[in-house]
Amino acid sequence: MRKKLSAFADLDTQLLAVDPHEVYSARYLLKETGFSSDDFHYPMLMDPSLTVSAKYGVAFQMRIHVEVSNRPATFLIDKQGVLRYAKRARTFADRPTPDQIVAELQKLR
Amino acid sequence: MPKLPVLATLVLSLLGGSSAALGDDAPSPEHWIQTFSRDWGARKWSQRSPRTPTGYMRAADDDSWRLRMQALQALIAHGTESIPALVDALQNSEAHERILAAQALGYLAPEVPGGPLWQAAKHDKQAAVRLYAVDALGMQGDTGSSVDWDALRKDEKNRDVLKHINYALERGDAAVDAAMVAKLQNLDVSTIDTAIVGKPAPQFQLTSVNGQDISLADFRGKQNVVLVFVYGDT
Numbered sequence: 001m002r003k004k005l006s007a008f009a010d011l012d013t014q015l016l017a018v019d020p021h022e023v024y025s026a027r028y029l030l031k032e033t034g035f036s037s038d039d040f041h042y043p044m045l046m047d048p049s050l051t052v053s054a055k056y057g058v059a060f061q062m063r064i065h066v067e068v069s070n071r072p073a074t075f076l077i078d079k080q081g082v083l084r085y086a087k088r089a090r091t092f093a094d095r096p097t098p099d100q101i102v103a104e105l106q107k108l109r
Numbered sequence: 110m111p112k113l114p115v116l117a118t119l120v121l122s123l124l125g126g127s128s129a130a131l132g133d134d135a136p137s138p139e140h141w142i143q144t145f146s147r148d149w150g151a152r153k154w155s156q157r158s159p160r161t162p163t164g165y166m167r168a169a170d171d172d173s174w175r176l177r178m179q180a181l182q183a184l185i186a187h188g189t190e191s192i193p194a195l196v197d198a199l200q201n202s203e204a205h206e207r208i209l210a211a212q213a214l215g216y217l218a219p220e221v222p223g224g225p226l227w228q229a230a231k232h233d234k235q236a237a238v239r240l241y242a243v244d245a246l247g248m249q250g251d252t253g254s255s256v257d258w259d260a261l262r263k264d265e266k267n268r269d270v271l272k273h274i275n276y277a278l279e280r281g282d283a284a285v286d287a288a289m290v291a292k293l294q295n296l297d298v299s300t301i302d303t304a305i306v307g308k309p310a311p312q313f314q315l316t317s318v319n320g321q322d323i324s325l326a327d328f329r330g331k332q333n334v335v336l337v338f339v340y341g342d343t
Contacts, residue, residue, distance in 0.1 A: 013333040016323065018315070019341035021276075022286070024247075026318045026341070028272075028279040037319035045315035045323060049292040050178065055311035057302040058338045060174035061167040063154065066237045066269040068177075068208065070338050071166065075304060077334040081325065083310040090169060091156050101335055108333060 004098035005041055011105045012079070015042040020059070020070050022048040057088065064092060074101065078108050138187050138194035145180035146206045148173050172302075177209065179298050184213045186294045189220045196225045199242075204235045211241030216290050218248035227256065236267040243270060247277025250284025310336075 008015055019026060023046050030037060037044075045052075053059040053070050061071035074096050076085035085104045087096050096104075136144070152173050154164025167174060184191045191213065198210035211229055214221050226249075229242035246256050258274055265271055303311050314324040328334050 008335065011333065012331070013335055014328055015335045015337065018336065018338045019318075020338075021341045022280075022289075023316075023318055024279040024283075025272075025276040028276050030318075031279075037317075040318065043317040043321060043323055045313075045317050047313075047315055048286075049289050049296075050181070051292050051296045052311070052313040052315060053338065054175075054178045054296070054301045055313070056304040056336070056338065060177045061171075062340070063165050063237070064161070064340060066240050066267065068212075068237070069340055072340060073338045075310065075334075075336040075338075077310040077325065077328075077336060079328070079330055079333055081309050081329050083304055083306050083308060086304060086306050088169075089166075091166065092158075105333060105335075 004102060007098075007102050008105070011102070011109075013105055017042060017044045018047050018052060018056075018070075019044055020047050020050055020053050022046060062089075062092075076101070076104055076108075084108060135187075136183065138184055138191040141180045141183045142194055142198050142202075142206060142209070145177055145209060146203065148176050149205050149209075150203060175301055178301055180209070181213055181216075182293060182296050182298055185216045185290065188294075189217065192217060192221055196222070199225055199229050199238075204238070207233065207235065207238045208241060211238050211245060215241060215245035215248045216285060216293060218245050219250060219284050221245065221249065223249065223256070230261055231264075236270050239265070239267070240270045240273050243273045243277055247280050248285035250280075251282050254282050310334075 005015065026044060026046070027037075030039075047053050050059050056073065056075065058071040058073045060068050062069055072089040072092070072095055074085075074087045075083060078084050084107075089095055152167070152171050154161075154166065155168045156166040157164050184195065195210045195214050195217070198206045199214065200207075202210070207229070211226075214226060223246065226242050226245050230239050230246055233239050233242065243261065256277075258278060262271065262274055265274070300311060310325060312325050314322065316322050325334065
């Protein structure tokens with residue numbers, strides 16, 4: 001997805017990621033891999049109350065790493081705040097490609 | 110197929126309460142745990158894989174996650190009143206009940222007795238229970254620093270539980286954030302699962318890893334948003 005960030009910028013689009021944990025897991029993993037949070041090229045938003053995950057219909061649907069965690073999903077929201085695209089994964093690898101997202105964004109013009 | 114969250118709503122209306130305003134007639138923590146347990150326990154995980162032979166994803170038409178979220182919200186909204194029922198569920202019940210109990214106790218952690226959490230973190234046969242109990246011990250804050258993390262690490266073989274011990278240590282002495290718990294307590298359950306194509310996207314306001322507060326409203330009239338929900342692990 002990072003490779004498409006310039007394409008997103010050209011299409012007036014901001015990429016946001018949502019992680020259902022408190023900030024400590026991300027901080028630990030950044031330290032462990034030698035990155036800092038400045039290396040993120042897009043905001044990684046933390047949703048430990050799970051309220052956003054629940055509103056978007058992804059909470060408690062996958063258990064890959066023992067936890068009962070979020071189903072991976074991608075949503076596209078236009079400039080009027082309307083939800084225009086939603087893809088909730090059926091299997092772990094079932095996600096739209098960056099090119100597919102760009103194609104969906106181009107439909108919004 | 111009947112929607113089980115509707116069943117919960119019927120129960121609430123019979124009792125004359127509503128999940129948004131806890132009156133004397135609101136279902137008890139015990140009731141929420143039992144209702145969740147019957148519903149969740151009746152469904153199976155699908156998508157078997159070599160690493161997860163018992164399945165790792167709920168079926169697309171399985172909406173038992175909604176009742177789980179309602180139960181979690183209600184248990185946290187009851188606050189310290191829920192702790193006895195949750196500690197009981199943590200020690201005496203089926204695996205999926207113990208998992209929910211350990212997770213819920215994390216949100217109430219500063220008020221939870223450390224003994225039962227420690228026992229669960231050290232001795233529960235289910236890695237998921239140990240993982241959430243480890244989280245909850247960390248979420249206790251100052252009291253969490255009196256936990257013998259080395260003793261927990263020593264015999265732990267599950268890599269995900271070991272990772273969560275490291276996450277707990279990363280907290281230092283930071284307890285679970287009260288404002289975050291309040292978000293869960295104040296969740297309007299009628300907004301669960303309301304992201305529908307063609308309708309206004311659910312609003313949100315969250316903090317990023319580097320401390321930036323970001324709302325969906327920030328982008329209105331300016332940018333489209335691609336919102337990706339990730340697992341949040343390596």
